[in-house]
Amino acid sequence: MPYGYNGKILHVDLTRRRLEVEERGDAFFRRYFGGRALVAYYLLREVPAGADPLGPDNVVVFAPGVITGSPVSGQGRNGVGARSPLTGGFGNAEGGGFWGSELKRAGFDAIVVKGVADRPTYLWIRDGRAELRDAGHLWGRTTGEAEDLIREELGDRGIRTCLIGPAGENLVRYAAVVNDRSHFAGRTGVGAVMGAKRFKGIATRASRLGLVELYDPAGVKAVATWMAQHLDLVAGLHDTGTAGGLKALSMAGGLPTFNFQAGHFDGDDMITGTAMRDAILVRRDTCAACAVRCKRVVEVKEPLRVDPAYGGPEYESLAAMGSTNGVDDLVALAKANELCAAYGLDTISAGATIGWAMECFERGILAPDDTGGLELRWGDGRLLLKLLEMLTYREGFGDLLAEGALRAARKVGRGAEEYVMHVKGQELPMHEPRIKHALGVGYSVSPTGADHMHNLHDTIYLKPGRSLDYLRAWKPDLEPIQAHGITEDKVHMLYLWSNWRHFLDSAVMCHFLPYTPQQMAELTNSCTGWDTDVWELLQVGERAATLARAVNAREGYAAGSDTLPRRFFGPFQRGEARRAVPMSPEEWERGKRLYYAMMGWDPATGVPTRRRLRELGEAWVAELLETAAATD
Amino acid sequence: MTVTVRAHGELGRYLKPLGGDTASVALPAGATVGALLDRLGINRDEVWLVAVNGDVVDDGEDRRLADGDRVDLFAAVAGG
Known part of the structure; x- marks a missing residue:
């Protein structure tokens, strides 16, 4: 029996609806650990060169690591990866929550999914057993609705989920993979790869705690205790979240504003972690076993209803959808964050792609003729929400935005590419x-x-x-x-x-x-x-x-x-x-x-x-x- | 003289014992930002930017304060 990991990688062939377990030991896990290294290994091993990111030959890898599942703060994360439909290259992102830890405790270290299902499908994993199930009733549903339906169908409220929403199904090139409805593995569009495979995601349940054997539980506990005694080192993160630094960046000229045309946002005070804490925060959430509790849970009843079940925005989301688009309406940004979690969208690429469109409109490269009559004006929070809906469902002008800024700009022409803030086709995150x-x-x-x-x-x-x-x-x-x-x-x-x-x-x-x-x-x-x-x-x-x-x-x-x-x-x-x-x-x-x-x-x-x-x-x-x- | 201090992000913890993110601090006339940091027990190495009355000041800790000044203190920010 290995320590810290299970030694089992589950391979899922959706085309043949076949499941196989690959067994690996210390030599393998000490080399690749999990997450990014494991994703890279399987992309090299399993995906042929030149494979269509949205075709059957691409694979999706779900991978926690050798520390995941241990009782210590910070371990509750997992990676997802695929050949990216956004960059065409290495696609990988990490999300928090409880799902990764649950997967480890349910007996697997990673899942590698290939092929294409002939109908919407999800994977159900419980205590070392895995089964492909019909997801016809989940298709088209938000991450939250799908999670509710799965828990109802399987009769277990404790099930953890890793799912795509409508954005992934509709092949939005920056669709996210969402853990437990409020934790995003946001970047590089892995959600679209799942959508192309008609794969809604993975429901997981480990009925016992502590299933992963640890070599030295006292040693792990010592680290957990040290963290519990040093929470003052992350007190700001707990208090105001990742957005606690937003004002500092704006004061320094480092807050991406108006699609990186400026570094200071006049509306910064409206969207800081402090403003969020004082106005709309109802509680703080966490990932598996983590004492820091940095995750936001926000609720608004009027003028827009923001559902606390989807958590609350991180710094990146507030900046990408907020200052990048000149939006200082905190309630609209909280709603936008909820939509991104429910639809399964990367908040950074979504916000940045809209920011590119805003600048193109300002410069006359895009006109109402291109946008279906929409006036793309900086600072319009309601417009932001409308565009998120449109791009998720690829309606009208949203179909262009769903391609990501670089592909959209190449379709538009007229010099629009100059205003795409990207590297390798991935929109820039919110650091100047x-x-x-x-x-x-x-x-x-x-x-x-x-x-x-x-x-x-x-x-x-x-x-x-x-x-x-x-x-x-x-x-x-x-x-x-x-x-x-x-x-x-x-x-x-x-x-x-x-x-x-x-x-x-x-x-x-x-x-x-x-x-x-x-x-x-x-x-x-x-x-x-x-x-x-x-x-x-x-x-x-x-x-x-x-x-x-x-x-x-x-x-x-x-x-x-x-x-x-x-x-x-x-x-x-x-x-x-x-x-x-x-x-x-x-x-x-x-x-x-x-x-x-x-x-x-x-x-x-x-x-x-x-x-x-x-x-x-x-x-x-x-x-x-x-x-x-x-x-x- | 009295100045009002607001500490942002990870610096917020230094003001918590005083009741929140903001505190009023009495200092000798002409005291510097550095003296203010010392009074509050804030590690100077943790301070990235200092703003006085809304503007980031280039002289940082050496800046002399005046009665009624509003001082904002910011820690450096990495990825998130």
Whole structure:
């Protein structure tokens, strides 16, 4: 009996309606852990090069990690992945809640789904048994309605769900996968891949607690106790949520506003975490076993009804749908968040795609003739809600928005592409690289397209403190940095930190918990009985990033795809610069090359070298890439 | 003199014992932002931005305060 994991990966072939269990041991799980690394492994192994993201050959991977299911704060997350219908490359996102933990305790470490069902289908997993069931009555339903119906049908209120809503069914290219109706694995459009497979999702139930055997339960408990005694380190997160920092970003000129034309939003006070707490927060929610309780639950009765069952908005959602569109109507934003959870939409891409359309309308590139008569004006919260409905159901102009900003712009032509804020087709998250320049490099080199979580936020390293101490686990001589400019030290920090985040997304652990790298190694060892250390864990992250890069390389992505919107190399179009300084294209280019060198990727093409793949124990991937290149 | 302080995000915890996100603090005339931070027991390394009367100030901790000033304190923000 392994410790920390079950050793079982469930393979689901929807075309043949066949289920098979793959058994794996320590050698496999110590290498791939779960989450991102496991997703990358299965995408390379199972998906043929050039497979249509919305076709039968794509796979969807659902993967918690070796720590998931243990009784410690921050473990209640899981990854989902597929070849992305948004970027065409490595698709992967993580969501919290209870479902991932439930899956581990129900006896599986991951689920790999391929093929296409001939009718709407869902997977029911209970205590090690799995069954495909008809989802005809769930199709077209919101995530909340579908969860209610599943619980009713199976007669168990304790069932946890991982589902798509109508957006995934309608193949919106940035459809999310939603855990327990209020936790999103938002990015890269994995929900649309499920929709294309007529796969509504997975209902899961573990009837006993503590089914995952731990090697050293006392060691795990020690970490849990430490966290419970240090909740002051995350008191702000508990109090005002991730939106607690929104005002700070706006004051610095770092809050994406009017589609990144500005960095300060005059309506910022209306949409902060504090405003939300004081006006509409009814309670705080959490993920499995987590003492932090950072999740918002909001309720509004008038003028719009906002259902608390769908939780409440994170910072990214408030900025992407709010300041990016000039909307300072908190109630409308809470409603928009509810719609995104119910329909299964990535709030970032949805908000950012609408922001692109708003700017195109302002510039006369889009006109009422294109929008079905709609006037796209900044700041219109009701319009935002209408557009979310339209794009979910692909009605009228919404059909264009459902394609994501880049595809939409290419259809529109007339120079609309200039205003798409994206990398690799994925809309930018809500962090302005002109106030933190290394973040811009991180956006460009991320395997998922622009990402803020496995990225360096320069501004948290300006002074001594916990952030810098964290990185000193691998580089003890690090000193505080400047927010602007891209130095070799900064790129080294990006290399270390992004790989560590790739590890956390493989473990799969929450990024907001204040555990030190050493504590993460101790936690891993207590769960599994291994003797790992911070360097081996960092290498798990590096392996995840490199395999993800290989997924992209196989689909023809190379260094030339590591772009950044031109906007960041100039000043804001509107408002004061505050702390924003245009990035230097030369520094950015040099930063990317340095990052490739540190990762052991080819400095010219950005493709992982055979040598580094061999060092990571993944020589088979080098052969795969060489075969793909030879057939091009 | 008296100034009004508001602490945002993770800095909010320093003012909680005083009853909320905002506090009125009595300081000697001409005291700096740094003195205010010390009075409140706020670790200076945790402060990213200081705004006085709504504007971010470039001199940060060295800024001299005047009676009635409103001071906003912000911690640096990473991904979320």
